[in-house]
Amino acid sequence: MNPLTHPDEAKSRGKRFRLSLWRRLARSRDGAAAIEFAILAIPYFLIIFATLETFVAYTAEQIVANAVNVMAREVRTGNITYKLGRSTDMTKEQFRVAFCDQISVVIACSATEAANPQKLYLDLETLPTFAAVADKVGVPRTNGGFSDLNTSAFHFAPGGPDTINLLRAYYRWDVTMDLLRSISNLRPDSQTNQVLLIATTAFRNEKYP
Numbered sequence: 001m002n003p004l005t006h007p008d009e010a011k012s013r014g015k016r017f018r019l020s021l022w023r024r025l026a027r028s029r030d031g032a033a034a035i036e037f038a039i040l041a042i043p044y045f046l047i048i049f050a051t052l053e054t055f056v057a058y059t060a061e062q063i064v065a066n067a068v069n070v071m072a073r074e075v076r077t078g079n080i081t082y083k084l085g086r087s088t089d090m091t092k093e094q095f096r097v098a099f100c101d102q103i104s105v106v107i108a109c110s111a112t113e114a115a116n117p118q119k120l121y122l123d124l125e126t127l128p129t130f131a132a133v134a135d136k137v138g139v140p141r142t143n144g145g146f147s148d149l150n151t152s153a154f155h156f157a158p159g160g161p162d163t164i165n166l167l168r169a170y171y172r173w174d175v176t177m178d179l180l181r182s183i184s185n186l187r188p189d190s191q192t193n194q195v196l197l198i199a200t201t202a203f204r205n206e207k208y209p
């Protein structure tokens with residue numbers, strides 16, 4: 001009998017062939033880089049996008065804070081007044097439009113935002129003393145914790161000369177990736193895919209005439 005046709009020999013040769021094939025596959029590097037990139041690309045780009053989104057959100061927060069300081073200075077110096085019978089008097093809607101102009105570099109207010117707030121909320125009121133500012137610390141919530149904003153607590157009633165005023169701004173910033181919530185100190189709004197950008201300043205108006 002021909003030994004090459006012996007069943008045991010044929011079985012042995014088949015086994016050696018399969019082992020040799022697996023060894024060649026294991027040593028082969030053809031397409032390895034493409035496969036590795038495909039595996040790592042998704043988490044890599046997720047991290048890059050989350051980083052960029054966090055950067056943009058922090059930039060927007062700084063712009064809101066700058067707008068609060070600019071508008072507070074206008075109120076403090078008497079360039080913006082309320083119900084004093086002057087040409088500098090502004091209504092709540094006019095004040096909101098002026099505020100939107102300050103943040104338009106990054107944040108665009110909708111056409112109806114001034115009259116019907118959806119994302120931007122402003123609270124400007126007069127306080128009896130600077131000590132009273134402590135009672136305004138924190139975010140007014142409807143039910144504590146991270147529940148929704150209590151917008152009924154917001155006012156537009158700046159005082160005249162030599163009065164103490166508090167200006168607070170809240171902006172609902174839309175979040176694409178939830179990773180932004182876990183790696184930043186921007187607090188999420190309840191049951192929404194948003195973080196709340198907050199800026200506050202307290203000041204005493206000058207004794208303008």
